[in-house]
Amino acid sequence: MERVILHCDANSFYASCELVDRPALRGMPFAVCGSTEERHGIVLAATREAKLRGVKTAMVNWEAKQWCPELITVAPNYQRYIYFSKRLRWMYEQYTDRVEPFGLDECWLDVSNLGVTLKDGLRIADRLRRQVREELGITISVGVSFNKAFAKLGSDMKKPDGSTVISKGNYRQKVWPLPVEELLGVGERVRRKLESRYIKTIGDLAAQSPQNMQTWLGKMGIILQRFAAGEDATPVMQSADETEIKSVGNSITAPRDMYTLEDAHCVLYVIADSVASRLREIRMRGKCVSLMVRDSQMHFFSAQKTVDYHTAQAEDIVLIATEMLHAKGFCRLLPYRSLGITVGSLQTDTRPVQTDMLGRYARQDKLGRLSQAVDHIHARYGDRAIERGLALANPLYNTIVPKTDHVVHPVGFLR
DNA sequence: TCTGGGGTCCTAGGACCC
DNA sequence: TCTGGGGTCCTAGGACCC
Numbered sequence: 114m115e116r117v118i119l120h121c122d123a124n125s126f127y128a129s130c131e132l133v134d135r136p137a138l139r140g141m142p143f144a145v146c147g148s149t150e151e152r153h154g155i156v157l158a159a160t161r162e163a164k165l166r167g168v169k170t171a172m173v174n175w176e177a178k179q180w181c182p183e184l185i186t187v188a189p190n191y192q193r194y195i196y197f198s199k200r201l202r203w204m205y206e207q208y209t210d211r212v213e214p215f216g217l218d219e220c221w222l223d224v225s226n227l228g229v230t231l232k233d234g235l236r237i238a239d240r241l242r243r244q245v246r247e248e249l250g251i252t253i254s255v256g257v258s259f260n261k262a263f264a265k266l267g268s269d270m271k272k273p274d275g276s277t278v279i280s281k282g283n284y285r286q287k288v289w290p291l292p293v294e295e296l297l298g299v300g301e302r303v304r305r306k307l308e309s310r311y312i313k314t315i316g317d318l319a320a321q322s323p324q325n326m327q328t329w330l331g332k333m334g335i336i337l338q339r340f341a342a343g344e345d346a347t348p349v350m351q352s353a354d355e356t357e358i359k360s361v362g363n364s365i366t367a368p369r370d371m372y373t374l375e376d377a378h379c380v381l382y383v384i385a386d387s388v389a390s391r392l393r394e395i396r397m398r399g400k401c402v403s404l405m406v407r408d409s410q411m412h413f414f415s416a417q418k419t420v421d422y423h424t425a426q427a428e429d430i431v432l433i434a435t436e437m438l439h440a441k442g443f444c445r446l447l448p449y450r451s452l453g454i455t456v457g458s459l460q461t462d463t464r465p466v467q468t469d470m471l472g473r474y475a476r477q478d479k480l481g482r483l484s485q486a487v488d489h490i491h492a493r494y495g496d497r498a499i500e501r502g503l504a505l506a507n508p509l510y511n512t513i514v515p516k517t518d519h520v521v522h523p524v525g526f527l528r
Numbered sequence: 529t530c531t532g533g534g535g536t537c538c539t540a541g542g543a544c545c546c
Numbered sequence: 547t548c549t550g551g552g553g554t555c556c557t558a559g560g561a562c563c564c
Contacts, residue, residue: 298561
């Protein structure tokens, strides 16, 4: 039996949520902007009008101001977006338990368990759109198809509030003429590679042999060719099986370049504090620490180290990161534009911890209790209620707040 | 002149172990 | 002098998504 899959995409999600909360913005040129500092901030969501006019919506602030000097910038309110995202998902789950989120504002729904046809799928899509509009005050676009890749393409076709069916009867007309980069999984690099082989449309890609694609692009090549040919068989995941978190990280482009190791150390502490506290929030610990450095020429470097214990303590993370910074010769890269730390190889903090006689266990235990106390104080009296001495010593420390400024909305890709 | 942030997956080479 | 093979883990970098 044919699958019936919907892809629902909320339009200009951040901007739409802001409009619901702040109707005064209606008709005004505004954008939700991320990051603390004007110089490095970025427009996260432009007005729907900009999107409709085909103006790209992810750009740095100065660029946005050039487009539109009277632009009103709005700080993001991720708690609200998460609230809207959950409401949306709850509405989708009234139709099926197979709802797979893709970021905050997109979901695939597999409704084939209801024994429906694509035509019925379209009716569901239209009903959903109306329901979302009436109950949440935002609009979604929906693609209806027999696989996930085409459903996603469909949801891009009638914006800001429409449904599109891509069936086995019409995909050759509707999908194959599209430029290849519209396909899920084709970014700039892959597009260039394909173009050099005269593969410009999704139809061109569908016509390639899997063997050639494998040679050119490896595993990804085969997947993409299947997507293009309408042979994507990847399932929509059950709502119940939450994807496990595999890593937690933060990175920061500081308000000014970091010229000294003291500056870098300070920023690493800010980042490690944020990562560690987020790890403790989700009750995880990790043993693989990776360090990311970007120099002032925007060159990217990274290194990682796996240690033989799991931790959720900023002190451990900073220590490991700093060791790497020196061991890999990153000191020579100063000044830095950005720094980042990610902790992976996670396990839950309920797993038993190996004790030892070298004092490490005792130290971990002590640090654990200390940070627990600090977490409590932060939760009760705010993040500024208790701070590191470093905050007094280096003004850089207080200018960046990764945990609240740069919020998480992971996108699991091609599982 | 100004170039974000968080996360996942893939790849290729190397180390290590049995 | 002659120098296996497979599995697993680690590492650095690249690509993609929103």
